[in-house]
Amino acid sequence: MRRKTSQRSAIEHVFRQQDRAMGIDEILSYGRELVPSLNQATVYRYLKLLLEKGRVKQISHPSLGTLYELAGKTHHHHFHCHACNRLFNLPGCALNEKKAAPEGFVVEDHEVFLFGVCPACAGA
Amino acid sequence: MRRKTSQRSAIEHVFRQQDRAMGIDEILSYGRELVPSLNQATVYRYLKLLLEKGRVKQISHPSLGTLYELAGKTHHHHFHCHACNRLFNLPGCALNEKKAAPEGFVVEDHEVFLFGVCPACAGA
DNA sequence: GTCGTTGCAAAGCCTTTGCAGGGAA
DNA sequence: TTCCCTGCAAAGGCTTTGCAACGAC
Numbered sequence: 252m253r254r255k256t257s258q259r260s261a262i263e264h265v266f267r268q269q270d271r272a273m274g275i276d277e278i279l280s281y282g283r284e285l286v287p288s289l290n291q292a293t294v295y296r297y298l299k300l301l302l303e304k305g306r307v308k309q310i311s312h313p314s315l316g317t318l319y320e321l322a323g324k325t326h327h328h329h330f331h332c333h334a335c336n337r338l339f340n341l342p343g344c345a346l347n348e349k350k351a352a353p354e355g356f357v358v359e360d361h362e363v364f365l366f367g368v369c370p371a372c373a374g375a
Numbered sequence: 376m377r378r379k380t381s382q383r384s385a386i387e388h389v390f391r392q393q394d395r396a397m398g399i400d401e402i403l404s405y406g407r408e409l410v411p412s413l414n415q416a417t418v419y420r421y422l423k424l425l426l427e428k429g430r431v432k433q434i435s436h437p438s439l440g441t442l443y444e445l446a447g448k449t450h451h452h453h454f455h456c457h458a459c460n461r462l463f464n465l466p467g468c469a470l471n472e473k474k475a476a477p478e479g480f481v482v483e484d485h486e487v488f489l490f491g492v493c494p495a496c497a498g499a
Numbered sequence: 500g501t502c503g504t505t506g507c508a509a510a511g512c513c514t515t516t517g518c519a520g521g522g523a524a
Numbered sequence: 525t526t527c528c529c530t531g532c533a534a535a536g537g538c539t540t541t542g543c544a545a546c547g548a549c
Contacts, residue, residue, distance in 0.1 A: 256548075258504080296505085297504095311437045357492040361487060363486070368483070369479075377528085378527095416532080419513095419515070
């Protein structure tokens with residue numbers, strides 16, 4: 252049976268509060284504001300569980316490493332600004348999933364990464 | 376100055392021969408067929424160099440790890456079959472890059488991952 | 500009282516780095 | 525001969541795991 256603990260509540264709270272993709276280190280440090288004893292291993296273990304349940308999504312980024320975000324949000328993509336190194340959520344979807352793969356391929360999900368410069372950095 | 380060595384030729388040969396995204400382990404084992412002494416560190420170092428020169432692209436995949444492929448090929452996306460765990464190259468681009476990001480964002484490149492089942496696995 | 504969960508530390512990957520020897524130019 | 529490149533081994537990150545204590549139910 253699955254048990255509710257302060258550690259798990261804290262991790263979930265962090266996701267709802269931040270509402271963005273985060274790395275383990277961020278989740279850990281925000282979580283420790285609520286439960287100071289919170290351990291890395293606990294975060295990894297609970298995230299693995301949430302991944303299996305489909306409650307969070309995992310994102311792999313070449314330079315930002317592994318990030319996690321809540322699943323079930325409105326569909327969006329990610330934009331990485333290589334100037335300020337921040338990750339942005341972009342609403343909507345400019346991908347035609349029907350045309351994305353040839354006949355025969357069953358497309359269940361997709362992930363789009365955009366690389367470039369954000370408005371703030373482009374203006375500066 | 377940059378020097379041409381048998382190790383580097385071997386690595387380049389592997390890329391041209393396989394013509395697909397590969398992990399370090401694959402590059403290493405194919406490369407060792409040509410240069411048995413080929414070392415992991417050498418592969419990592421040369422790939423880093425090729426990345427900086429823009430001759431190869433790096434791909435981060437949640438379950439497949441870090442993959443490398445030659446840059447400069449015709450634009451394509453990647454499809455990961457979670458049944459056979461293989462990665463496919465899909466020709467073309469169903470992404471409308473102009474609509475992909477709001478005004479102000481400067482989009483320089485993008486990467487699309489599709490997840491699902493490939494024709495072979497779907498038919499079985 | 501059970502047994503799932505946690506913290507700690509050790510162990511496991513993957514990747515990078517220091518160093519001395521080797522080889523391309 | 526010069527000095528870049530390589531192999532080896534050690535070191536560095538990130539992630540997982542074993543184990544005993546803890547705590548939700």
